Amino acid sequence: MIGVFHPGRSLLHRAPALLKLGLLAAFVTAVALQGSLMALAVASVLVMVLFLIAWLPLRLVWQQVVPILWLLAFAVPVQVVFGGWEAAAMMAVRLVLAVALAALYTLTTPVSATLDAMQALLRPFRRWIDADRVGLTLALTIRCVPLLAEIVREVLEARKARGAEGSIAALAVPVIVRALQTAEHLGDALTARGFDD
Amino acid sequence: MTEIVFDRVSHDFGPDRVVDDVSLVLAEHRIGIVGANGSGKSTLARMINGLVTPSSGRVSVGGLDLARHAREVRRMVGFVFTNADNQIVMPTVREDVAFTLRRHKLDRADAAARVDAALQRFGLTELADRPAHRLSGGQKQLLALAAVLVAEPSIIVADEPTTLLDARNARLVSEHFAELPQQLVVVSHHLELLEEFDRVIVMEGGRVIADDRPGPALDVYRELIGSAR
Numbered sequence: 001m002i003g004v005f006h007p008g009r010s011l012l013h014r015a016p017a018l019l020k021l022g023l024l025a026a027f028v029t030a031v032a033l034q035g036s037l038m039a040l041a042v043a044s045v046l047v048m049v050l051f052l053i054a055w056l057p058l059r060l061v062w063q064q065v066v067p068i069l070w071l072l073a074f075a076v077p078v079q080v081v082f083g084g085w086e087a088a089a090m091m092a093v094r095l096v097l098a099v100a101l102a103a104l105y106t107l108t109t110p111v112s113a114t115l116d117a118m119q120a121l122l123r124p125f126r127r128w129i130d131a132d133r134v135g136l137t138l139a140l141t142i143r144c145v146p147l148l149a150e151i152v153r154e155v156l157e158a159r160k161a162r163g164a165e166g167s168i169a170a171l172a173v174p175v176i177v178r179a180l181q182t183a184e185h186l187g188d189a190l191t192a193r194g195f196d197d
Numbered sequence: 198m199t200e201i202v203f204d205r206v207s208h209d210f211g212p213d214r215v216v217d218d219v220s221l222v223l224a225e226h227r228i229g230i231v232g233a234n235g236s237g238k239s240t241l242a243r244m245i246n247g248l249v250t251p252s253s254g255r256v257s258v259g260g261l262d263l264a265r266h267a268r269e270v271r272r273m274v275g276f277v278f279t280n281a282d283n284q285i286v287m288p289t290v291r292e293d294v295a296f297t298l299r300r301h302k303l304d305r306a307d308a309a310a311r312v313d314a315a316l317q318r319f320g321l322t323e324l325a326d327r328p329a330h331r332l333s334g335g336q337k338q339l340l341a342l343a344a345v346l347v348a349e350p351s352i353i354v355a356d357e358p359t360t361l362l363d364a365r366n367a368r369l370v371s372e373h374f375a376e377l378p379q380q381l382v383v384v385s386h387h388l389e390l391l392e393e394f395d396r397v398i399v400m401e402g403g404r405v406i407a408d409d410r411p412g413p414a415l416d417v418y419r420e421l422i423g424s425a426r
Binding site: 004005007110111112132139140142143146147150182185186188189190191192193194195196 | 243246247248267268271272275276278280282283284285286287288289292295296297299300301326328330344345348
């Protein structure tokens with residue numbers, strides 16, 4: 001979701017975001033409920049076919065999937081010990097498939113299309129829920145991830161330059177102060193752009 | 198040009214008076230504001246679209262009092278911040294420009310045409326689908342300007358828009374500012390940019406100490422900087 005949309009003209013790029021969100025939810029639920037390795041192998045082939053249809057650069061796909069591999073490096077051995085190799089393999093395949101499908105959605109769908117889909121979904125509840133506000137909250141959440149990552153990176157560099165690598169305070173205090181300042185500036189910018197209610 | 202009126206305006210931040218009894222009528226095409234850090238120039242600029250409400254006095258734009266018509270005034274006044282990173286909300290360049298129009302209730306085709314025109318005007322068409330936070334500093338500031346101008350404001354206020362940029366990007370952004378037909382109020386330390394303006398206001402200690410054509414006003418500012426050494 002963090003600005004990883006990759007423009008294209010494939011069937012998946014052109015499909016409505018709401019339909020893709022529905023299929024994503026259905027597919028991930030189906031994968032989670034599968035109890036055999038054979039069924040998961042078929043699902044894996046299907047996911048690969050979907051990636052081929054989307055025609056995305058391999059590097060981008062790899063960047064999306066690799067973080068879950070780090071988690072699996074710890075989780076799989078634990079699962080092998082407590083549940084056996086078959087349970088561990090199924091857990092690993094389910095997680096990789098779920099992450100791959102979510103990545104496929106974000107790589108083929110601009111955030112603005114997701115916001116429009118969310119607003120369409122919430123329209124029947126407009127008496128109780130402000131769809132614009134929910135959409136804005138989602139957009140800001142997505143925006144704040146790279147913004148906070150940049151703040152942490154700069155503070156880590158400053159901490160290193162001062163020779164205070166081990167200090168938690170030298171990391172936490174500037175990050176919190178800058179995060180609050182950034183939030184205030186972002187609020188001002190939203191007000192200036194007419195989002196002032 | 199629209200009249201921006203400051204009528205005996207003061208503003209306090211806690212115990213500090215940052216703007217002190219300022220009265221001005223701004224009706225020129227391009228107006229610059231200079232002053233040292235803490236002189237009150239940014240606070241004054243922020244009052245033009247109601248980001249800061251004065252502690253006393255009255256600010257009006259085109260006859261509309263900010264205290265009662267802040268929302269209407271914000272539709273007329275676009276604001277460009279020092280750090281464009283704080284202004285970018287959406288992940289890609291095109292989406293961020295389009296974000297401004299979400300509250301304008303335009304039909305899809307009209308909004309898309311306005312976004313495309315804004316991107317083209319600032320040479321951002323090629324970068325339209327790139328992640329906005331990965332642009333260079335100059336490109337981010339141009340994106341911020343495009344995101345403001347897509348709403349077609351009649352006044353643009355910019356708070357030190359070139360301060361965080363290198364000389365090349367500062368010149369690029371300045372050139373774009375120079376070409377804008379809108380009424381422009383720019384807070385800047387970039388004196389070359391202000392030399393071509395119609396009027397320059399120099400602030401010190403929350404007060405206006407010079408208000409003149411750029412030549413004489415910038416001489417006052419240079420003298421002020423020199424005397425502080």
